[in-house]
Amino acid sequence: xxxxxxxxxxxxxxxxxxxxxxxxxxxxxxxxxxxxxxxxxxxxxxxxxxxxxxxxxxxxxxxxxxxxxxxxxxxxxxxxxxxxxxxxxxxxxxxxxxxxxxxxxxxxxxxxxxxxxxxxxxxxxxxxxxxxxxxxxxxxxxxxxxxxxxxxxxxxxxxxxxxxxxxxxxxxxxxxxxxxxxxxxxxxxxxxxxxxxxxxxxxxxxxxxxxxxxxxxxxxxxxxxxxxxxxxxxxxxxxxxxxxxxxxxxxxxxxxxxxxxxxxxxxxxxxxxxxxxxxxxxxxxxxxxxxxxxxxxxxxxxxxxxxxxxxxxxxxxxxxxxxxxxxxxxxxxxxxxxxxxxxxxxxxxxxxxxxxxxxxxxxxxxxxxxxxxxxxxxxxxxxxxxxxxxxxxxxxxxxxxxxxxxxxxxxxxxxxxxxxxxxxxxxxxxx
Numbered sequence: 001x002x003x004x005x006x007x008x009x010x011x012x013x014x015x016x017x018x019x020x021x022x023x024x025x026x027x028x029x030x031x032x033x034x035x036x037x038x039x040x041x042x043x044x045x046x047x048x049x050x051x052x053x054x055x056x057x058x059x060x061x062x063x064x065x066x067x068x069x070x071x072x073x074x075x076x077x078x079x080x081x082x083x084x085x086x087x088x089x090x091x092x093x094x095x096x097x098x099x100x101x102x103x104x105x106x107x108x109x110x111x112x113x114x115x116x117x118x119x120x121x122x123x124x125x126x127x128x129x130x131x132x133x134x135x136x137x138x139x140x141x142x143x144x145x146x147x148x149x150x151x152x153x154x155x156x157x158x159x160x161x162x163x164x165x166x167x168x169x170x171x172x173x174x175x176x177x178x179x180x181x182x183x184x185x186x187x188x189x190x191x192x193x194x195x196x197x198x199x200x201x202x203x204x205x206x207x208x209x210x211x212x213x214x215x216x217x218x219x220x221x222x223x224x225x226x227x228x229x230x231x232x233x234x235x236x237x238x239x240x241x242x243x244x245x246x247x248x249x250x251x252x253x254x255x256x257x258x259x260x261x262x263x264x265x266x267x268x269x270x271x272x273x274x275x276x277x278x279x280x281x282x283x284x285x286x287x288x289x290x291x292x293x294x295x296x297x298x299x300x301x302x303x304x305x306x307x308x309x310x311x312x313x314x315x316x317x318x319x320x321x322x323x324x325x326x327x328x329x330x331x332x333x334x335x336x337x338x339x340x341x342x343x344x345x346x347x348x349x350x351x352x353x354x355x356x357x358x359x360x361x362x363x364x365x366x367x368x369x370x371x372x373x374x375x376x377x378x379x380x381x382x383x384x385x386x387x388x389x390x391x392x393x394x395x396x397x398x399x400x401x402x403x404x405x406x407x408x409x410x411x412x413x414x415x416x417x418x419x420x421x422x423x424x425x426x427x428x429x430x431x
Contacts, residue, residue, distance in 0.1 A: 041160075114153070396425065
């Protein structure tokens with residue numbers, strides 16, 4: 001049984017900051033798998049620190065005196081990855097002026113870390129499977145079978161199950177790699193670890209730039225922990241460096257911190273969605289939710305525009321009454337649109353809509369257009385958008401709950417203005 005003291009010792013050795021249960025569990029699994037020769041698959045979002053776990057596994061294994069090589073499969077061109085991993089013979093392809101050993105031959109007796117394994121071409125996947133099954137490989141341009149004794153540690157930020165379903169990843173290789181799965185939690189699921197990491201980074205940068213370390217007040221810490229950090233630890237480190245370098249005041253409040261956080265917090269769905277998380281999924285917005293919102297807003301604006309055009313045509317032109325009746329079409333403009341109805345009738349002439357009628361042609365289309373009443377348009381909108389209205393109301397409630405009813409952050413998360421959010425709260429009678 002691995003104790004908490006042993007986990008803490010590993011953290012100190014490898015510079016891992018944090019005490020969240022998910023992080024401690026991942027370290028515990030890595031420690032348990034280290035003494036064995038089992039293949040390990042590390043999953044998690046980009047920037048969450050997957051490579052650190054590969055180093056833990058190698059350093060605590062019986063192979064710790066052997067070589068350790070980290071390879072980013074997504075950074076190697078498809079045409080050369082076989083040569084990089086397995087080597088090639090002289091003259092096997094254009095530019096192969098001499099024989100070359102591949103990483104699997106060089107790291108014999110050690111460990112190899114294959115990052116972004118989901119980007120590996122299918123042909124290379126078949127070669128890798130053979131290495132995992134019986135330790136055999138063949139150099140490019142050779143027919144001689146070579147043996148190697150290498151432990152493979154793989155990592156990915158994509159859902160390999162979905163990649164298997166789409167035919168982009170071999171199913172047999174997936175199950176062979178996934179002998180010991182380790183899930184590295186994203187930064188947003190690590191709670192107060194975010195503040196600890198921020199403090200560590202700012203301390204490091206204060207030494208680097210010879211300045212006093214910055215600190216966060218209580219409100220700034222709360223804001224920092226609520227930010228989703230789609231870039232995970234990389235994004236937090238960049239944030240800490242910017243504030244350490246640019247801020248004159250070393251006590252950072254929430255308003256100051258907010259200037260460094262992206263105003264648009266609407267995140268695309270994370271690339272990796274295969275592992276379960278401790279957060280309530282009802283607080284996260286899926287891609288379908290975002291599409292629902294976009295479609296709803298587009299449909300609503302189109303119907304409003306149709307009504308405006310029809311009323312303008314029937315009344316003989318645009319006037320103050322029509323504009324003010326459709327104010328929601330102009331709410332996103334920097335300057336609000338408004339008219340004084342008492343003055344427009346006498347001082348501001350109506351803007352007549354251009355209407356071209358060809359006397360030599362049949363104008364049946366115009367008659368049909370006049371027959372389409374506003375009531376018909378409204379009835380069509382009611383029938384088709386009820387489900388979208390329900391979905392939008394649910395998204396607004398979830399955003400408010402997620403941000404403790406703070407409308408500024410909820411509106412930013414939804415990608416709308418505070419004014420629009422306030423109007424929709426009144427429209428849907430949300431408490």
